[in-house]
Amino acid sequence: MPGELSIEQLVAAVSQRAGPGLAVRIEGNALHRVSAVAPLQAAQAADLSFLANPRYRPHAANTGAGALVLTAVDRAALFATGAGPRALVICEAPYTWFAFAAQVLFPEEPATAARAPSAVVDPSARVEEGASIGPQAVIEAGVRIGRGAQVGAGCYLGPDVQVGAGSRLHPGVRVYHGCRIGARCIIHSGAVIGADGFGFAPYRGAWVKIPQVGIVAIGDDVEIGACSTIDRGAMGDTVIEDGVKIDNQVQIGHNCRIGAHTAIAGCVGIAGSTTIGRGCQLGGAAMIQGHITIADGCVVSGATAITRDLREPGFYTGIFPFMTNRKWERSAVLLRNLDELRERVRVLESRFGRPPSESDS
Amino acid sequence: MPGELSIEQLVAAVSQRAGPGLAVRIEGNALHRVSAVAPLQAAQAADLSFLANPRYRPHAANTGAGALVLTAVDRAALFATGAGPRALVICEAPYTWFAFAAQVLFPEEPATAARAPSAVVDPSARVEEGASIGPQAVIEAGVRIGRGAQVGAGCYLGPDVQVGAGSRLHPGVRVYHGCRIGARCIIHSGAVIGADGFGFAPYRGAWVKIPQVGIVAIGDDVEIGACSTIDRGAMGDTVIEDGVKIDNQVQIGHNCRIGAHTAIAGCVGIAGSTTIGRGCQLGGAAMIQGHITIADGCVVSGATAITRDLREPGFYTGIFPFMTNRKWERSAVLLRNLDELRERVRVLESRFGRPPSESDS
């Protein structure tokens, strides 16, 4: 079976990918073979599973997985010696080890270097060795596609677009003229890179379009989700640094800069000219105002609107807590009149600010 | 005129579609003929219109519609005997009866079974009788397309995708490898089914991609709106049960399960591994956190963030009530300092907790 490995082999393969720093200890049968991954509750003898979230300990205790990666603490809490899965991989970062192990078990299919006959490729485009271009793709003049890159069916690469070595554009990605994508990027279907930023000046009750003459420059190892949109710069460029991970339906406005290894969950919107630091995490549907700066290492909860600079790393939230609609109706009225409530407290204080013993004579 | 029917014929046709349970009574001229539908204010003699929302009663009273469907209560309130539209259809569920009637008047155009010459179809794909494949579509190896299904222009079906009988994919739908779509589904342009879920593990300041090896499994009679995205499972599958209706620009993360006949309005985001019950309704731009469970029959207001399990059916809301910006500026400050206000009340209470009569001597 392709990808079937003993735990011993898997540990060695992960170690080769991850380098030192993900030390593990095997317990049980190191020769037990696995060929797939599965969640704790569905896993069977040929599956590797993982326990990272303590919430799922009960599932781990009863898992049918042939191999399980978990922390030493969880291992001690869950299984008597010799009990549990046939092989345990004990590791300080089980989720990370699992990620590498899954990559080993499910290697990327190597692209077949091929240019589909139905693709329309300008003769001036430079397609390097091992790159593939899918059916119905359109590649304009001056495009450069790096070694082993894959451009999926129906993709559109505008004039002078660059796609780095080993990058993969899934079917139906569109990249406007001049934008640059680094190496080993993954871009999912429906994503649009380099459309015009939203720039208009008011004039006599109407809007005058400001030509958007910058580009989008995307670093290496960036992933961009389905139907996400990243606008080209108005004058300077929109920059996505190395290792940024962007989920689906994310909108990034013109002239933003997203720092390296920042992760942006689905449905996030980032208005124009905002700079986001390195290693940030933006929760789903967070909304980031334009022209602000967010420090390295900030974490923003989902559904939170960030309306001014975040100067310090930290964990920021702004969500209206949900409640039953009936209760919310009352709360909304109170919230609309919060200043009145404050005033009532102030009046009480002004009357009774001193202890009764003093005010009474 | 195609689709022109008398009210009598229309009632019979609806009854045939809906089965018993939508009893109606005709008043006025049952032979009056209609050929189209129109809103109350624009409707003319050949139009059928409906009154479902009491708010529109004044429009109904003055409608020029030749036929009107409404409740007995509205009928009694609005028209003297013999007055009003030429035909009245009296029904407990006028909106539902109208829906069926509109389907009768505007039947789906039967697809022409055809494979466009420009489509690229792998020889191993199995296209059943009556199915159509539009221009520039790309159908990969192992795909199965059921009887009478329509795959629109520029659609992409990855390897081993299944599309059930009678389903319709509008132009530019993309389905990644292995995903399954049931029968009689409608998927609108730009939707992406089965892109990778957003799964990464942290390692040394960067992110390690977790291969997403599950699929998306979509039941029968599901509708998915334009530019909506449903991610494939990380390990298990993402499941959309029968009869689910999904509007535009909805994002559903990996390993979610959406219960049968749940309706999800536009711009909703549902993070990964969340289970939503049957018959729920999620309002536009609601945001649902990952790894939670929502009970059958929950209704969530638009723009509401659900951040933990909903264990009981109910109507839930969490919207910051809008106000003038000036007033909001004050409210926001108060809200940031709500704990201080509470403390001030507590101090007052601690001083004056007893009635004056007791504290006074």
Added chain:
Amino acid sequence: MPGELSIEQLVAAVSQRAGPGLAVRIEGNALHRVSAVAPLQAAQAADLSFLANPRYRPHAANTGAGALVLTAVDRAALFATGAGPRALVICEAPYTWFAFAAQVLFPEEPATAARAPSAVVDPSARVEEGASIGPQAVIEAGVRIGRGAQVGAGCYLGPDVQVGAGSRLHPGVRVYHGCRIGARCIIHSGAVIGADGFGFAPYRGAWVKIPQVGIVAIGDDVEIGACSTIDRGAMGDTVIEDGVKIDNQVQIGHNCRIGAHTAIAGCVGIAGSTTIGRGCQLGGAAMIQGHITIADGCVVSGATAITRDLREPGFYTGIFPFMTNRKWERSAVLLRNLDELRERVRVLESRFGRPPSESDS
């Protein structure tokens, strides 16, 4: 160099485009030549830059731009006579003047009237002079494409679609049957015009689809961003009036009407049957409920939910102010119990409602 002009020539060219009403005064070397635009901090001698936001005054003071457009007030505050950039353009609306100047320096590339051989164009489609149709586009029966319009690669125009003169559809735009787009519109990649509105009636625990038989009618000079979706009307039409500007990932439901010259930022959702007035501005990720009316000239902050009519022009906001997560946790609890806090204040007031002097004896 193409587009290189002296400031004198540029002023004349802008004046020709804008007509009277954008009076400017040149200071310094009116013969200084510029060929590009750049932000204040990056601009060099051959660049035009602008100062519109007082926040960027320090950047303006040190700009290397050869030419700078700014207000008389900023001009007086920033530069001694003879100092600063080689040419100053002094203007009451520098951002607007800059917009026109950038249009002059970066003229739209004239479309090459051409029909790509790979495009599939129904013989009944009427393509007027100077229009271009990109590779892999699909043009159905009865389509009309106006003079000089550009239909990009992989676009889909359904039966009977109309595209006005000079409009530009970027690659991968999809327009459903019967929709009409005016003149000089710009529609970005991935946008979907005219998909079915979200209309279903409940019946026996399931949903009955209501045929969506209206269209989308788009006026002149409208811009629509990448992956935005505008649904066709259920019965009447969805209408986008002249000069409306719509950013990326905006969702507009069936039967909405958007008034002329309204600007809608990214990720906004507008539910069905809502009417928005002329000259409104909706901030990013604002959510507008269905079946409401918003007056001309309303401004809505980003991330704000508008849940009922706005009858007066004004500036409206409803954002939960973000804070540290720790503080938010406390605030959320207080907010859930705001009615209890109010009650505590009421109790205090009922006990101590009268001034101490009166209650004390």
